[in-house]
Amino acid sequence: MSIKRTEVRRLAQRGSIDRNTAYEIIDQAMVAHVGIIDEGFPVVIPMLCARDGDHLLLHGSSRSRLMRNLADGCEACVTVTLIDSLVLARSAFNHSANYRSLVVFGPTRPLRKLEDKRAALDKFVEQLIPGRSKDARPGNAGELKATLIVAMPIDEFSVKSRSGPPEDKRSDMDLSVWAGELPIRTRFGSPVPAPELEPDTPVPDYINRMIRRR
Amino acid sequence: MSIKRTEVRRLAQRGSIDRNTAYEIIDQAMVAHVGIIDEGFPVVIPMLCARDGDHLLLHGSSRSRLMRNLADGCEACVTVTLIDSLVLARSAFNHSANYRSLVVFGPTRPLRKLEDKRAALDKFVEQLIPGRSKDARPGNAGELKATLIVAMPIDEFSVKSRSGPPEDKRSDMDLSVWAGELPIRTRFGSPVPAPELEPDTPVPDYINRMIRRR
Numbered sequence: 001m002s003i004k005r006t007e008v009r010r011l012a013q014r015g016s017i018d019r020n021t022a023y024e025i026i027d028q029a030m031v032a033h034v035g036i037i038d039e040g041f042p043v044v045i046p047m048l049c050a051r052d053g054d055h056l057l058l059h060g061s062s063r064s065r066l067m068r069n070l071a072d073g074c075e076a077c078v079t080v081t082l083i084d085s086l087v088l089a090r091s092a093f094n095h096s097a098n099y100r101s102l103v104v105f106g107p108t109r110p111l112r113k114l115e116d117k118r119a120a121l122d123k124f125v126e127q128l129i130p131g132r133s134k135d136a137r138p139g140n141a142g143e144l145k146a147t148l149i150v151a152m153p154i155d156e157f158s159v160k161s162r163s164g165p166p167e168d169k170r171s172d173m174d175l176s177v178w179a180g181e182l183p184i185r186t187r188f189g190s191p192v193p194a195p196e197l198e199p200d201t202p203v204p205d206y207i208n209r210m211i212r213r214r
Numbered sequence: 215m216s217i218k219r220t221e222v223r224r225l226a227q228r229g230s231i232d233r234n235t236a237y238e239i240i241d242q243a244m245v246a247h248v249g250i251i252d253e254g255f256p257v258v259i260p261m262l263c264a265r266d267g268d269h270l271l272l273h274g275s276s277r278s279r280l281m282r283n284l285a286d287g288c289e290a291c292v293t294v295t296l297i298d299s300l301v302l303a304r305s306a307f308n309h310s311a312n313y314r315s316l317v318v319f320g321p322t323r324p325l326r327k328l329e330d331k332r333a334a335l336d337k338f339v340e341q342l343i344p345g346r347s348k349d350a351r352p353g354n355a356g357e358l359k360a361t362l363i364v365a366m367p368i369d370e371f372s373v374k375s376r377s378g379p380p381e382d383k384r385s386d387m388d389l390s391v392w393a394g395e396l397p398i399r400t401r402f403g404s405p406v407p408a409p410e411l412e413p414d415t416p417v418p419d420y421i422n423r424m425i426r427r428r
Contacts, residue, residue, distance in 0.1 A: 030297055030311065030398075033247035035258035044249035044258050046295040046315050081260040083244055085406075088421075092339045092350045093357040097244065101260050125306045135391055136306045143307040165408040177349055178415050182424070183403035184244075192299075194379040194393040201392050207302075210396070 019054075021159045025080050025102040026051045030128060034058060035077040036069055049080060050123040055151040056104055057120050067148040071110040078104045078152060086182040089166035090175045098181065100161040108150035117144045120151075131206030187211075233268075235373045239294050239316040240265045244342060248272060249291040250283055263294060264337040269365040270318055271334050281362040285324040292318045292366060300396040303380035304389045312395065314375040322364035331358045334365075345420030401425075 032049035035042060045066050050057040056078055060067035070076060080102045087096040111117050122133040166179050188211045191203050246263035249256060259280050264271040270292055274281035284290060294316045301310040325331050335358070336347035380393050402425045405417050
């Protein structure tokens with residue numbers, strides 16, 4: 001844990017080193033923001049993410065410059081953020097958001113065995129749509145070779161979060177301004193079939209479950 | 215536009231240099247991921263963002279190490295990502311997400327005048343809750359001094375997006391696997407009043423409008 005890197009010290013009341021929370025954040029997320037240094041400049045790119053036990057997984061085309069850098073073991077910072085609610089205070093200054101975020105540091109290592117890559121590809125599919133990997137055609141050797149998949153140990157990491165009501169100054173408490181939290185929910189809309197799909201192809205149960213659950 | 219930095223060249227079909235789309239992405243977003251180099255390592259931190267014309271705004275405590283680095287004009291990369299739908303292909307390999315993302319590079323400059331900072335603070339509040347800045351108490355001199363606000367010109371930037379149905383191989387088109395898009399919607403739940411709020415304080419119209427609109 002590099003305290004310095006992540007400012008956990010300053011925000012001690014928001015900081016916790018909590019592996020379970022870290023896993024939960026990744027498992028509920030769709031996207032991670034991956035930062036590397038490229039020719040001396042910081043670069044941050046959004047990528048789909050997944051988790052395999054105590055490793056965070058990223059993938060992309062083997063033609064991708066970012067993926068090649070990651071596969072070469074460059075230093076990276078992967079940040080995953082969930083916004084839970086907007087926090088409306090009586091004062092503009094104390095407005096905030098309730099959130100959970102995970103920052104993981106370190107180099108990544110590429111998966112090399114086709115079997116490992118196939119299993120990881122399933123993790124990405126399951127991350128987005130639980131149940132899907134048993135339905136979709138698995139990756140074949142050509143596809144897996146065209147894909148770089150890297151794993152980052154969830155080892156040097158920091159979890160930060162905010163929850164609860166706004167914190168207004170005592171002198172603001174009598175202002176007649178509504179204050180509280182506005183929860184944010186991510187939901188799925190009605191599935192849009194691909195144009196060439198046979199019209200009677202049913203929407204799978206695991207998709208209907210997702211739509212109902214969120 | 216640094217083509218190299220953002221891999222726009224490789225993903226030419228997804229790349230467009232479109233200022234209006236860049237603005238739209240910021241205006242619809244709640245959070246940006248800000249990357250800098252700190253002691254030789256990449257660091258990516260989530261921050262609330264706002265826009266003032268052709269500048270992206272970030273803010274934080276003047277005690278924050280990241281904010282002080284930004285205010286000192288360090289090189290930064292700010293990435294804003296909106297996920298529009300999950301894209302389910304017949305093959306695991308061709309699963310994807312429809313998204314819009316903006317990557318902006320460059321140093322930031324700090325706002326120094328209290329009036330500029332007060333106007334910027336209102337932009338942050340309006341970004342999250344349109345109409346709110348006329349209701350909440352504006353920032354006072356002490357609060358504005360405790361806040362660092364930096365502006366980044368939306369100048370060296372790259373917009374990338376994916377939209378539309380999955381792209382499966384011809385040989386996969388006859389698989390009896392549902393394929394299509396699963397739209398993602400961000401909605402607001404019922405407002406949760408702060409514990410000390412007078413029980414008869416009405417939820418403002420601009421909040422009810424947000425709940426209905428999303």
